Amino acid sequence: MDFQFDYFLRMFTVIFSGFKNTVSMAFVSLIFAVLLGFVLAASRYYNIPVMKQFSVVFTSFFRSTPFIAQLFVFYYGFAQISMAVRSLSSFWAVVIVLSLSFAAYMGENIRGAISSVDKGQFEAGISIGMTPWQTIRRIVVPQAARIAVPGMVNSFANLFKSTSLAFTVGVMDMTSCAKNEVNLTYRYLEGFVALLFIYWIILAVVSYAQAVLERYMNRPYAQEGCR
């Protein structure tokens, strides 16, 4: 068996037909995961009763169980008992489970970042007469964001790769496209190597964007020549 380079290149266009599904699942889930992550982090950091306990259990559960098992329980398991789940498209089922699952990681990233901001920053804010919310928005969150970015991008990379499991419930994402094609031609090596390259390229672009963003956010703190 040889490696057919032409076929390898052709696979890129085949796989690309799943690009839209993969990317939209990833980014929609990212938005929900970050929003929910904020709620989880805030509940724990500000010790909000009931919410805090919920956050602890939620985080523990979603971090300690495999994503694919969560997806199967939700998509196949809940379909047994819920009409709402049965009528849900597989695309949205994946988005929901990804959002919940990665909210646990995002929440921990955000919580760590908020607690790394010196308490004196908050005190200085309220001491000049700002409300706590004003201080959080203008002083604490911008400083925490810079700390949170590396961890959040890391979690996003995992989230992005986890979208590949959507093929198990029938979403036509990039992995499904590759798999369906090579099942017909038996050229697994060309097909799956091409798939790896595409994931790699997309996340390399994300990493590059992260580097640019971090450089921008670190501006106020970098010790360039100092004083």
Added chain:
Amino acid sequence: MSRLPILTVSGLKKSFGALEVLKNVSLSVEEGEIISIIGPSGTGKSTLLRCINYLERPTAGVIAIDNISVDASRSRRRDVYALRRKAAMVFQNYNLFRNKTALENIMEPMTQVQKISCGEGKEEAERILKVIGLFDKRDVYPAHLSGGQQQRIGIGRAMAVRPRGMLFDEPTSSLDPELVNEVLEIIRQLASEHRMTMLIVTHEMRFAQEISDRVLFMENGGIALEGTPQEIFGSDNPRVRKFVGSVA
């Protein structure tokens, strides 16, 4: 000397759990008066200032500045905000907003709290920067400033609050010895040129002696002795003598 007090503290108590840090402190400060608070560590000097600014909620007692009075037993959020706007705090660790430039730090109280327009706030902040001698550092972030410069900006930010009184919580204790003077100089300037009402917690005894109208000696969560600098620093009280001798 019988002007109306601008700041009064009455029956102030503060406990952290079982630890009683302030035991019934009362204090009255006249407009333009400069008071130094001295005493051993852990006697509640900083806690007193922090309670006046409501960074710590007192266990009991009333804080009143100008026409705003807050009783710990029934404090309303709106009154607490109003009280904080009447006094400005200068912190031991400066606590400049690390995500904002020198100019933005000083503008923040004006544009965010007093709701002054950006242009006007900037003009005023630039004026303050000139007063504290750091106009050339206007666009520099705190991480790129020396401790002394950061603390001068901290004082500038406190001025921007346009307070009726300023609270200095060991303003020079984190500074390298050679940087202490530039900060003390600004405080002197505020005292002489602006007659700003000030409460200064400090371990700089010579400075306290020279600048203060009145000195409070705190011990065990209360004001053990108070008087003019001459009275305190020339006191026969063995506790004060021992303390002043040990830090001077």
